[in-house]
Amino acid sequence: MKRDKPTTHRAPQGAPTRRAWLTGAAGASAAAGLGLQPTAAQAARQATQAHIVIAGSGLAGIAVAHRLQGLLDGAKITIIDAKQVHNYQPGYTLVASGVWPVDKVIDSNASLQPAGVQWLREMVAEFDPAANTVVTAGGQRIRYDYLVVAVGTHQDWAQIEGMDTKAIGQDGLASVYPSSDAAVATWAAMDRFRQKGGQAVMTLPATPLKCAGAPLKMTFMVRDRLAQAGTLGKSQVTFYSALPNVFGVKAVNDNVLERWQALGVQVQYTQKLKAIDIGARRATFVNPEGAATEVPYDFIHVVPPMRAPDAVKNSDLAWKEGPMAAGGWLEVDKDTLQHRRYKNVFGLGDINGTPRGKTAATVKKSAPIVAQHLADVIAGRAPGEKFDGYTSCPLIVREGSAMLIEFDYEGRLTPSLPMIEPLQESYFAWLMKVRLLKPAYMAVLKGRV
Amino acid sequence: MYEIWLAMNIVYEIALGIWPLLALLLSVWVALLVAARGRLGARQVRQALLLGALVAVALFFSVPTLTQSSLSNMGYWVDWANLLAIALGLGALAAVFSVPLLGLAGGRK
Numbered sequence: 001m002k003r004d005k006p007t008t009h010r011a012p013q014g015a016p017t018r019r020a021w022l023t024g025a026a027g028a029s030a031a032a033g034l035g036l037q038p039t040a041a042q043a044a045r046q047a048t049q050a051h052i053v054i055a056g057s058g059l060a061g062i063a064v065a066h067r068l069q070g071l072l073d074g075a076k077i078t079i080i081d082a083k084q085v086h087n088y089q090p091g092y093t094l095v096a097s098g099v100w101p102v103d104k105v106i107d108s109n110a111s112l113q114p115a116g117v118q119w120l121r122e123m124v125a126e127f128d129p130a131a132n133t134v135v136t137a138g139g140q141r142i143r144y145d146y147l148v149v150a151v152g153t154h155q156d157w158a159q160i161e162g163m164d165t166k167a168i169g170q171d172g173l174a175s176v177y178p179s180s181d182a183a184v185a186t187w188a189a190m191d192r193f194r195q196k197g198g199q200a201v202m203t204l205p206a207t208p209l210k211c212a213g214a215p216l217k218m219t220f221m222v223r224d225r226l227a228q229a230g231t232l233g234k235s236q237v238t239f240y241s242a243l244p245n246v247f248g249v250k251a252v253n254d255n256v257l258e259r260w261q262a263l264g265v266q267v268q269y270t271q272k273l274k275a276i277d278i279g280a281r282r283a284t285f286v287n288p289e290g291a292a293t294e295v296p297y298d299f300i301h302v303v304p305p306m307r308a309p310d311a312v313k314n315s316d317l318a319w320k321e322g323p324m325a326a327g328g329w330l331e332v333d334k335d336t337l338q339h340r341r342y343k344n345v346f347g348l349g350d351i352n353g354t355p356r357g358k359t360a361a362t363v364k365k366s367a368p369i370v371a372q373h374l375a376d377v378i379a380g381r382a383p384g385e386k387f388d389g390y391t392s393c394p395l396i397v398r399e400g401s402a403m404l405i406e407f408d409y410e411g412r413l414t415p416s417l418p419m420i421e422p423l424q425e426s427y428f429a430w431l432m433k434v435r436l437l438k439p440a441y442m443a444v445l446k447g448r449v
Numbered sequence: 450m451y452e453i454w455l456a457m458n459i460v461y462e463i464a465l466g467i468w469p470l471l472a473l474l475l476s477v478w479v480a481l482l483v484a485a486r487g488r489l490g491a492r493q494v495r496q497a498l499l500l501g502a503l504v505a506v507a508l509f510f511s512v513p514t515l516t517q518s519s520l521s522n523m524g525y526w527v528d529w530a531n532l533l534a535i536a537l538g539l540g541a542l543a544a545v546f547s548v549p550l551l552g553l554a555g556g557r558k
Binding site: 099399400401416417419420421424425426427428430431434435436438439440442443448449 | 459
């Protein structure tokens with residue numbers, strides 16, 4: 001078993017370093033000027049020799065690493081993830097609908113790693129929380145004092161018989177979810193489809209999803225592209241939901257359904273995609289009673305069922321009972337995002353087994369809370385601030401217009417600014433989606449907002 | 450306050466993505482100011498404001514198209530307010546940039 005040694009050049013416990021004093025003074029001045037004066041507890045960095053392991057280097061992993069650096073002095077922080085490319089996943093729907101070129105969603109992960117944080121370029125293969133250890137795919141055993149799990153989701157394509165993600169882009173097969181390449185291929189398939197028109201089938205599985213608005217956006221956009229191409233008259237767009245609704249927030253669900261009715265988009269409920277014959281362009285759906293329906297299509301957008309990655313699902317960190325157990329999601333307290341049984345473990349981002357919230361906006365709101373809670377636990381304090389489940393979805397309704405929907409765990413609409421009408425389609429929401437949200441994402445990633 | 454901080458960070462990140470262009474423009478502007486010293490007065494400022502207003506009007510009508518949208522997608526007053534703010538902000542920048550140019554074009558006071 002490998003035990004990582006603490007880093008050197010540490011300040012004595014409780015004594016801020018000169019750098020910490022200078023950083024604190026400069027930060028306090030700037031914050032005071034902006035009216036963002038932090039509390040006394042937040043202003044000084046907390047001295048610690050703890051080893052914090054962050055599993056995952058997506059938005060959540062990198063953002064919390066930056067945040068922890070700002071809160072802790074002397075902590076050893078290790079990010080574990082083999083991913084070399086950082087994908088701006090909120091931009092996938094724009095790539096997949098022909099709005100953005102793909103280079104806007106691709107960054108080098110190396111360029112985004114926080115300075116001073118160790119990056120171990122391996123995947124986590126196993127979590128052993130009883131031994132405070134993670135095991136990498138290469139067999140390294142890494143001990144930690146504190147752990148942040150931010151490994152995202154596993155797309156369970158194997159649940160769809162006949163599905164082959166490598167075939168996306170061919171034979172009318174599309175999916176925005178697997179990768180930036182798949183988003184490009186999806187646009188190629190959509191572009192070909194709109195020239196002739198035909199039957200478009202859009203799917204939604206019954207599992208928790210990351211960016212649950214993406215299937216709706218793709219539906220709005222394929223309908224819009226057909227209208228632009230003049231082939232809408234000889235086309236039909238049908239949304240097959242495995243659930244009794246199309247979106248988990250009732251107000252949004254009802255609004256979208258009203259819009260789709262006006263736009264001629266049909267909806268089939270409790271129809272789960274069971275199998276697909278890519279070459280023959282036929283999809284098979286089953287209802288809860290097990291009755292199968294075969295549906296021919298010219299274009300299909302497939303959304304994969306999702307669950308926790310095996311490393312979490314097969315570990316003691318996963319929910320053992322309740323609605324999140326089947327997917328093996330991380331068993332965290334929804335208010336504190338602290339693991340319910342292992343108090344030195346926190347969850348952040350899509351992996352969390354919480355009622356809602358698998359978007360970048362969720363990370364924006366929760367990363368500072370998790371970092372503060374972890375610092376609190378290191379200092380022997382109980383996590384204080386409650387996370388309300390904030391999630392946001394700029395829901396594109398056509399090229400040039402969107403709705404800026406924000407909501408919490410309870411499904412209440414919670415606009416950040418009082419003047420924003422969440423269910424009002426608007427240019428401003430579109431502008432945010434296409435021009436402003438990636439800069440905001442980068443600021444979140446760097447731990448500033 | 451958080452939203453102000455967020456907006457400042459968004460502007461910062463956008464600027465970070467185009468900083469070579471911004472640095473070049475700033476350098477050119479400073480060089481023009483130096484070259485135009487002694488030729489700047491109230492007349493140039495009035496002309497610059499007029500030019501800035503024209504740029505703002507042009508942007509008001511063209512920014513939606515430049516952002517893959519159109520004026521027909523203006524949904525409610527928040528859209529119009531933001532469009533106006535963008536047009537006025539960029540118009541003001543155009544006015545500031547044009548002051549030394551107008552001074553050089555107008556000859557010595």
